[in-house]
Amino acid sequence: MGKVFLINQFHERPMMTEENIKFIAFCGLHCASCPGHKGRIANLARDLRAELTAERIDDTAEAMSSEPAFEVFKNYGEFIRVLEMLSRMRCDKICREGGGNPQCVPRLCCYEKRIRGCWECAEFETCEKLDFLKPFAGNKLIEDLRTLRDKGVEAYIRGKSKG
Amino acid sequence: MLEENAELIGYCGLYCGDCPGYKGKIADMARDLVTELAAERFDELSELMSEVVGFEALKDYSQCVQVLTFLEGLRCDKTCREDCGNPACGPRQCCRSLEIPGCWECAEFETCKKLDFLKPLHGEILMNNLRKLRDLGVEDFLNGEGVSDKSIP
Numbered sequence: 001m002g003k004v005f006l007i008n009q010f011h012e013r014p015m016m017t018e019e020n021i022k023f024i025a026f027c028g029l030h031c032a033s034c035p036g037h038k039g040r041i042a043n044l045a046r047d048l049r050a051e052l053t054a055e056r057i058d059d060t061a062e063a064m065s066s067e068p069a070f071e072v073f074k075n076y077g078e079f080i081r082v083l084e085m086l087s088r089m090r091c092d093k094i095c096r097e098g099g100g101n102p103q104c105v106p107r108l109c110c111y112e113k114r115i116r117g118c119w120e121c122a123e124f125e126t127c128e129k130l131d132f133l134k135p136f137a138g139n140k141l142i143e144d145l146r147t148l149r150d151k152g153v154e155a156y157i158r159g160k161s162k163g
Numbered sequence: 164m165l166e167e168n169a170e171l172i173g174y175c176g177l178y179c180g181d182c183p184g185y186k187g188k189i190a191d192m193a194r195d196l197v198t199e200l201a202a203e204r205f206d207e208l209s210e211l212m213s214e215v216v217g218f219e220a221l222k223d224y225s226q227c228v229q230v231l232t233f234l235e236g237l238r239c240d241k242t243c244r245e246d247c248g249n250p251a252c253g254p255r256q257c258c259r260s261l262e263i264p265g266c267w268e269c270a271e272f273e274t275c276k277k278l279d280f281l282k283p284l285h286g287e288i289l290m291n292n293l294r295k296l297r298d299l300g301v302e303d304f305l306n307g308e309g310v311s312d313k314s315i316p
Binding site: 035040041044045047048051052055057060063064066067072073075076078079081082083084085086132135136137138 | 183188189192193195196199200203205208211212214215218220221223224226227229230231233234280283284
């Protein structure tokens, strides 16, 4: 898949290879930093969900919630819905290997333009195709794309490790 | 071993060794999840994500954290006989004043109102345990039907 991206038509950077951008999504998000890729939250949520079932807390939470000390269990239903969502928050593939939504617009656009990511496109600052990601990433998305464009992968990764 | 297990029988007949609070596994798991969510700054992320179709459940993230934090604290460091739980527990105070090891040695337990507050949570288990303890004795109770049936309905 990556073989078509041999030429970086805007900013040739010798340090940017398919190997070192492996975990950088086309949109500039970082798969390696994502809870979905790490899977720790999903594992912990899954195991807690199973333990609550095994201990039959699901069956007793409602009765317990009538006791003042267990009043917080009035929200047990909402808690379980969030816990189950967290337990599903897991990507089995990274973006560059086709993980996530197969119709992801920025990825399809990058394929079409034969660029390695939005940072290689002159229009990313105002591109509406990236708008749906802004609730997840806020301003950091465009900042990260600027870093990738102007300073390269290493600076981008340094920014990620700082959190 | 039997003596140790006998120490896990509460005055009311519930069995501490069967209780999630005594085992602490749920509390440990909730603690680990709370720690990981904080490390990932998931409170900020969940607020942003909750606006996205498919992630609406995250609007209840704060309630989820409240329950998680509660579960994290659901941990007994002592057994009932070591004064864990409510210091004003009616059955425990009553047994101590009657100088009996538990309600099963009291002729009135079947109709005792002091046990009522435990019934919504523990259902039939409470009376079944007390009857077994009365009829079979502590040793046979402990060797009986397996700890998983002693406290939780």
